[in-house]
Amino acid sequence: MSNADLHSHLIHTTLTLNSTTLYTYENHQLIPLINNLNCSEIISQELGLINSSKTIVGSIQISSNYTTTKLVLYFMKKALVNKDGSTDLITVVTIAHSEVNRALIITVLKKIIDKYIDFKQETENSDPDTINNNNINNSNPINSANNSPSQTKSRLGEFKLMMNQIIKFHELEYSSNAQIYNYGAIEGTDGESSQSINPNQLLLANEEVDEVRQLMLDNINKLLSRGDKINLLVDQTDRLNTSSSVFQKRAQQIKRKMWFGNMKFILAIAAVIFVILYLFIGQSCGFPFFSRCLHN
Known part of the structure; x- marks a missing residue:
């Protein structure tokens, strides 16, 4: 392939599930044009x-430390809720030249995710039937061999071929109908046409808006919950002030x-001392008015 093909084809594409690589596609004819760059490592x-980011669709400029060619890493994510309530994160990442049409890249990424979700659900729906057939036909070695785990693995491996076909089909369609992808583009200041927004991009934008909306709702709920906690704290503070x-x-x-009690005790002690003194002096001086002492 020539450098012109580098501007209209994807170099490397990877499909991951929960950060685990499932399928990869690599255009071996374009790898030598970028100095045999290790795309899987990037x-x-x-x-x-x-x-870990909240962005559903985005791009990352590949550093010039890897290659002098202007390459961009594009990605698309989607959360898939399973039957058991768990959630899987499907991520498709592709590396392409910076001049490759973005509408082509987004179309390919979205098509791969949609097809993989359908393929995964069909595979999961067919597995219980296989297990039941194994239980029913356990006595028949021929049927057991036909429903072996290797058949399931081969079925899972079918999507790699499907992903390759999706990429090649849309690349061929883009080469034949490039004007459709560039429909509605406007001329830039440097004379080059900027890439347009097609219905697929609008759909992805809506999905991203829904994601942002959900995040905003979650933040609002957290703020309301925080407000309830603050109100509870204020109530507890008021109760504490009242109790104080x-x-x-x-x-x-x-x-x-306690003061009155102490005063009563002091007065009682004073009264006892007064009585004792009265009795002691009265015995010497005469009762009741100390007449002997006063006359003397």
Whole structure:
């Protein structure tokens, strides 16, 4: 292939499920044109960042440290809810020249994800039937051999061929109908036409808007929950202030009671001392008014 083919074909495409690589496609005729770049290594380095981000569709410029050719890494993600309630993250990543039409890339990525979801669901739906057939025909070695796990593995391997066909079909369709992909493009300042937005891109934009909307709703729910917690904290603070006021009043009452109790005790001691002194002096000076001592 020539450099012109580099601007209209995908170089490397990888389909992953929960960050695990399932299928890969590589255009071996284009690899020598980019100095035999190790595309799998680049994708594995960027996959963690891609899956952790909130962006559904995006692109990453490949560093010039890898190659002097202007290459871009495009990705698309979609969450798939399984029957058991678990969620799988499907990610398709492709490496292409920066001048490859973005509408072509997005169309291919979306087609691969949609076809894989259909293929995965069909495979999962057919597995219970295979298990039942194995249980029913367990006594027949011929039927057991026909329903062996190798048949399931071969069925799973069929999608690699399907993915290759999807890529080649859309590349051929783009080569034959390039004007359809560029329909509605506007001229840039440098004389080159900017790439247009087609219905597939609008659909992806809507999906991304839905994702953003869901994130906003989650954030609103978190804020409301945080507001409820703040209101609960305010209520608890008010209750604490009320309890503190009640405690302070009770402390003052107890303090007054203790003061009165101490005063009663002091007065009682004073009265006892006065009585003892009266009796002692009265015995010497005469009762009741100390007449002997006063006359003297």
